[in-house]
Amino acid sequence: MTTSRKVVLLLAILLAVGLFFSLDLGRFLSLDYITSQRDLLQQQVAAHPWVSGLAFFLIYIAVTGLSLPGAAVLTLLGGALFGLAWGLVVVSFASSIGATLAFLASRILFRESVQRRFGDSLRSVNRGVERDGSFYLFGLRLVPVFPFFVINLVMGLTPMKAARFYWVSQLGMLPGTLVYVNAGTQLGQVDSLAGIVSPGLIGSFVLLALFPLIARRVMNAIRHRRLLKPYSKPARFDRNLVVIGAGSAGLVTAYIAAATRASVSLVERHRMGGDCLNTGCVPSKTLIKSARIAHDARRSDHFGIDTGPVSVNFPAVMERIQSVIQTIEPHDSVERYTGLGVDCITGSARILDPWRVEVDGRVLTTRNIVIATGARPFVPPIEGIEQVPYYTSDTIWSLRQAPEKMLILGGGPIGCELAQAFARLDVPVTQVDLAPRILPREDEDAARLVERSLVADGVDLHTGTRAIRFEAGDGLHTLVCDRDGTEIRIEFDTLLLAVGRKANTDGLGLDKLGIDLNANGTVQVDETLQTRLPGIYACGDVAGPYQFTHAAAHQAWYASVNSLFGTFRRFKVDYRVLPWTTFTDPEVARVGLNEQEAAEQGIEVEVTTYGLDDLDRAIAEGDAEGFVKVLTPPGKDRILGATIAGHHAGELITEFISAMKHGYGLNKILGTIHVYPTLSEANKFAAGNWKKAHAPEAALNLLQRFHRWRRGGTREQDATPAHPETPGGPS
Secondary structure: OOHHHHHHHHHHHHHHHHHHHHOOHHHHHOHHHHHHOHHHHHHHHHHOHHHHHHHHHHHHHHHHHOOOOOHHHHHHHHHHHHHHHHHHHHHHHHHHHHHHHHHHHHHHHHHHHHHHHHHHHHHHHHHHHHHHHHHHHHHHHHOOOOOHHHHHHHHOOOOOOHHHHHHHHHHHHHHHHHHHHHHHHHHOOOOOHHHHOOHHHHHHHHHHHHHHHHHHHHHHHHHHHHHHOOOOOOOOOOEEEEEEOOOHHHHHHHHHHHHOOOOEEEEEOOOOOHHHHHOOHHHHHHHHHHHHHHHHHHOHHHHOOOOOOOOOOHHHHHHHHHHHHHHHHHHHOHHHHHHOOEEEEEOOEEEEEOOEEEEOOEEEEEEEEEEOOOEEEOOOOOEOHHHOOOEEOOOHHHOOOOOOOEEEEOOOHHHHHHHHHHHHOOOOEEEEOOOOOOOOOOOHHHHHHHHHHHHHOOOEEEOOOEEEEEEOOOOOEEEEEEEOOEEEEEEEOEEEEOOOEEEOOOOOOHHHHOOOEOOOOOEOOOOOOEOOOOOEEEOHHHOOOOOOHHHHHHHHHHHHHHHHHOOOOOOOOOOOOOOEEEOOOOEEEEEEOOHHHHHHOOOOOEEEEEEHHHOHHHHHHOOOOOEEEEEEOOOOOOOOEEEEEEOOHHHHOHHHHHHHHHOOOHHHHHOOOOOOOOOOHHHHHHHHHHHHHOOOHHHHHHHHHHHHHHHOOOHHHHOOOOOOOOOOOOO
16 A cells, blocks of 8 residues: 555544544443443334444444444443344454454554564564464454454554454454353343342353453363374373483472372483582582682681691592582482482483483383473683683583683673682682673672672682683683773683573474574473473473572472473462572672662662671671662562672571561561571661661650650750660660
8 A cells, every 4th residue: 555545544543533532432332321321222223123233333343443442332232232142243243344454454554664663573473473373363362361452453563364363353252252242131131220130140240250261271272282283192101290301400390299199200311410419509619618718717817826828739629529429419319219209210311292202212101291401501602712621610620730820701600609719729710701790680789899809819800801712822822802992811721611501402302392492592481381382391490591409499399280280270480589699708699679670670669788897796707798788668668679798698698588488578577586696687687777767756756755754854955865885786
């Protein structure tokens, strides 16, 4: 259509809509007006059935075609005037025709410009509409998540054909139209108070209430059947659940399944325990402990102890890590899980279909599948990286000789933890990160505190620095960087990559099953952790969005319960109270919102802080740096989030996790007895600072007058009152 014709069409639509609102024609489409004119309207229909029917038909098309309010009332009126059968026919066709006209108007006026401007962003949407558009439109019509007029206009911007839009809308709206028209037939019979409680009317309203729930169930059943149609379902199953991956997520999933007496197989191609036990949490925290011992020994003179020069036995430190892993290993062993009732299988798994998993040529049949394959360190595509040897957080634990010059790429939690630990073990460390500061997900004050500590421990820190290329050499290699246009060359003999992690999805056969991945490579799951195929779930690092051991264990409960009992009820994963800790020294622990996120999301918060330099126990231990920070709604004590930077922050944050989980605020923390002297008192003192900021000044002034009256004193005697400090720290 030419531009001039588009302008004419747009002006005609705007004129019609403008007249509707300026003349207040909407009053004729209100339930009150129609009810008051019911008898007159019914007489007109009885006298002129065909003319009345045609007029109603055209009015309904105009209202839906112009996206005007009143379609729901007209549907009820159709039942009241024409009865269930004819009312259903008239409304069904009128609503579909009107919706298609709105669809065509949107397409003619806006589709070309929208697709031209946002074509790249809409490419995946267009593909989805071409592939599954009819199904999703049918679902939207059957379960009205969005208003129908919005669906009409938005669908006009997509590649969906008009004929398909019409017939899918006709079918999809039919059940809902039936319920509303039926309700209209009952409303038309209300002529007294007794009519209000008639069984027919009550039944109609019950249908209106239950329809969305029933429709959703029906849609899910249709969708599941459609998705599973290409696959042949076994006549019987060998087991209830197959879990792929024996890391934190897989172990907990299998444990819960076995505890509920389900038949479950756990497949692992490498080592039980996954990253956390073998290459992640356990070895890194063991290394950090050794580094802390060395650090404390060097500053022992601050505590009146003379240890002399500190010598680090680097091979012994690294061997101790393996010893700790071996000590913990039985907790995650095949023997333990076999004893719990889990069928442990060693091998590489590939998913053949929603009910079959192949493990090294052996096919397992199962009712459900949970993918828990974890993630691996990401290797950045930097020029020349293949020419230099490098370690990751998976392989660094094989190191036995202390590096002469270690280079760590990455300023996230893993990079900062390992940079500080190796520096404290007498390894010269240079740390490089592209971001303007380390720990970009944390508040700046917490990140700066850690940054100062890293530098104090000898880390040569380069933030805002972009790695350009690696140059291999004899013994020492070189990283060429750019910082603010200046070239920097950094020599190293040992390179550690800590720039993120990538989900392990290779070889699982997900592409053949049409199971999509997110932009970051994690498996796409819904709020219940189910993939697009019913019965196949994913949890842990392979699913994200949080790649923490405790997050994986948290998700595992949902994956196990939803996969085994989802036929009856499925649970949405709750991430509202998910904490994490960066185990540097000082530690940074947080739960819920921080200041940075609150600002980004436009959430108004009140920030209360307490400095650990004022805490008796922290002063006594020589770790009096850091803070407790709590975010609350302005004027309220409900906790929206907390950040703690300081010694043992990961332990201290638990009190705020419990408070957020169980819904109690700072007043109750303040009213809880905390042992003196402990670090946990910091949480109470932070609550006390909030309370002081909200002290009822008017009531306190009255109390002051009361006390003065009891003393028989004057106002001048209260000018400089004495307030002795509360024993045992701040009150």
